Amino acid sequence: MNAQEATAATSYGGGIPRINYLNAKTTLASWLLTKDHKRIAIMYLISVSVFFLIGGTFAATIRLELLTPASDLLETGTYNKVFTEHGIMMIFFFLIPSIPAVLGNFLIPIMIGAKDLALPRINLVSLYIYWIAGALALYGLMVGGVDTGWTFYTPYSTTFSNTYVEIVGIAIFINGFSSILTGLNFIVTIHTMRAPGMTWFRLPLFVWGHYAVSLVMVLGTPVIAITLLLVAIERFARVGIFDPAIGGDPILFQHLFWFYSHPAVYIMVLPGMGVVSELISNFSRKKIFGYEFIAFSSIAIAVFGFLVWGHHLFVSGQSPYAGMVFSFLTMVVAVPSAIKMFNWTATMYKGSIHFDTPMLYGLGFMGLFLIGGLTGLFLGALGLDVHLTDTYFVVAHFHYVMVGGQVVAYLGGLHYWWPKMTGRMYSEFWGKVSAMLVFVGFNLTFFPQFLLGYQGMPRRYAAYPPEFQVLNIFSTAGASVLGIGMLMPVIYFLHSLWWGKEAGDNPWLLPGLEWRTSSPPPTENFLTPPIVTWEPYEFGEGSGLELEAERRREAERAAV
């Protein structure tokens, strides 16, 4: 970048810099062949949003079908495909990449004061792999879809299902490499690219969360990838791996599947916890309470997350002694999650709490994740799980964690960093309305499902006994509120791109490194490489930001 551009990009304090990563080059090729982590993040943002809308449409269809006890809107076969595709699209193509590939990609280099990720080309490759896998999964959907459930349990998936299991299985296999490469890239970047002075304990907790999640991605994803490949091989070549009729073992599949898919739950929630740590601390304008405990609890969750997969198999014919070990470890993994909850709450104590939209989402996350986490204890308790597993209690529990946790955190993070990513501010009013609608709609949708589950309503039922109808009507009504709450950001975010007011470099006067460059940032993130001299979440004099002077300027601006 030459000197003239450099001056243009240093308009600290306000205005959109004339040259930034968005307009530095404008050709299509400059996007498709970019090595800029920020542009790749934007392309991920668009892609995961498409998959979220597809998955959301399936969710709406499911809720409409369940409005009545009979399977009248959809035939059972169609319903089975719809809930399968809902799970596959949401989990593999939305939830897993959402925060890491969009927010993590955009922010990790900026937060640690680097120019880019350590392996920019690999980053672009991982996006292309994601696109190829996504296209293949969509192709599988177009030609007829899959009806195995996102869990692909054998021998149904290998021998009995006449749907497009191979195509979708291979799509998920390919998609795994995207995750692995992203995780690898983050690990290398966090180890090698930190700016001078950015010690491990000065890293924002968002980065710690992503470090933990990257470990899980790199160690866990190969297992699911190879497992689904084995399913495809068994279907193609009739090699007996999982089907007992030809010498395989169906429980083996469940072990392999959950060895990844339980840690995958942590892939889906750890980055969300990282986002929420940022939101709670920054909008309470106070140092986070127990920084080291939150950081290490992320690592503890990542490690213990690998040791609890057997709690999905309590009733599946696994040895009861194994069940006891897995139940014990499941209870242990609850502790680091509890530590995080307590620390976030304590962070608000004697803060100076600002209720901007991202903070509302952050508080929403705390409420929903609290319920999601506590109901996890119900399912981890062996004797109770025997009654609750495979019922709507499980459905409600994991939606509280996945949607109440990850999706709400993702939305909070998008609202929080949107001004940084685009240079524009969205409508604060509609942002708050959306946050409230999501919270209320979510609870109305999923809380009744806990009650349905305890009554015994099985999951994956296209038709159900009539006594369950009233609660299902509540759930469907809630889903429409939730749907509106989640669609609103699409509208006001797009609106803000053209008509939103300019955000300025640091709209909330926050100390993080990402707020010390322009909005949107220049291609190389910082015009002069930063040197970090302050502690994380430093709102006092030590931040080097002259927040006091900024505050005065802000007050004067408000007076005018």
Add this chain to the structure above:
Amino acid sequence: METTNWVPLFPEQASTFAWQVDSLYFYLVAVSIAFTIPIVLAIFIFAMKYRAKEKYGSGAEIHGSMVLETTWSIIPFIVSMTIFLGGAIVFFNQYTPPENGMTVYVVGKQWMWKLQHETGQREINELHVPVGRNIKLIMTTEDVIHDFGLPEFRTKADIVPGRYTYLWFQATKPGKYHLFCQEYCGLNHSGMGGWVYVMEQKDFDAWLSGNASGQTPVEMGKDLFENKLGCASCHAGGPQQRGAKLEGLYMSTVHLTGGGTVVADDNYIRNSIENPASQVVEGYQPIMPTFKGQVTEEQLNALVAYVKSLTPGAPTSSSSAGSAAPSPAANTAGAAAGAANSMAPPKADRGKRTAPGSNPNTPANSNR
């Protein structure tokens, strides 16, 4: 334990361990409330009290507290351990089938349940059982994984192709209760349900006699063994027989060719019929052909029941107590007599001969 019937949206308690599961549930609800109220209250109070007084003003300088961190690590750990212990105890009750009681064979199939009582009665998608008796289900499937789920009894178990799994319960009050397939099994999964009818003993006896038909599993197995499949040509006939001795086999420890031992439980017997070459008994030639694909799941159940009946005192077999060769007369006395026979106490040395943990689903010790 009928105190919870007033709770709305709550399934009936119809088995002996239902109250245990419900107590665990209420304990967890209490724990959840005990954690939720302080946290939510704190969030609300902090949100009100520390609401920004000045835009972009800073909060207090607090970094953390070792005392607090330790407290809120240890308390959740202790609470979670109580949950683990409670869960494990209830689980042990749910998954330890009693030695005595009536056996019902269950075969799952896309998308129906086929059940057979040890007195020979067959049922489809319905199960009739007497109140106050231990009912043990021996279950397998012809195709994919299913799950025999009984919400009012607070228990369920997956049914896995190629092996047996078990479920047991004792119903506490007469009535009609849900049976759901709780593991997704394809197209008509949501239609794969039925009812369990719990009846007073005399009603059950009447139902049984009204339905009496066919052979008992042991009789059917004997017929297959001696006539239809020709097993007896190798496995019977005394010291000269070519096949392994089956008398006294059940739950004994078998030495295999090439080293290693295995406890001859239901799954072992089943596997030896389907894949004889996989576990050859020491001292015998691997000459037995496989019967995989030649026998149906019901016939397999019958064969296993017959082989078990050759071991005196083997549990869950109506006519086996005390006699090596079951006589048809043992069954004519009716279900009550059959059950009374099978309630004979297990042999004292059984607990010793059964290696604990070798197969998770077999009763590993004789206490219940």
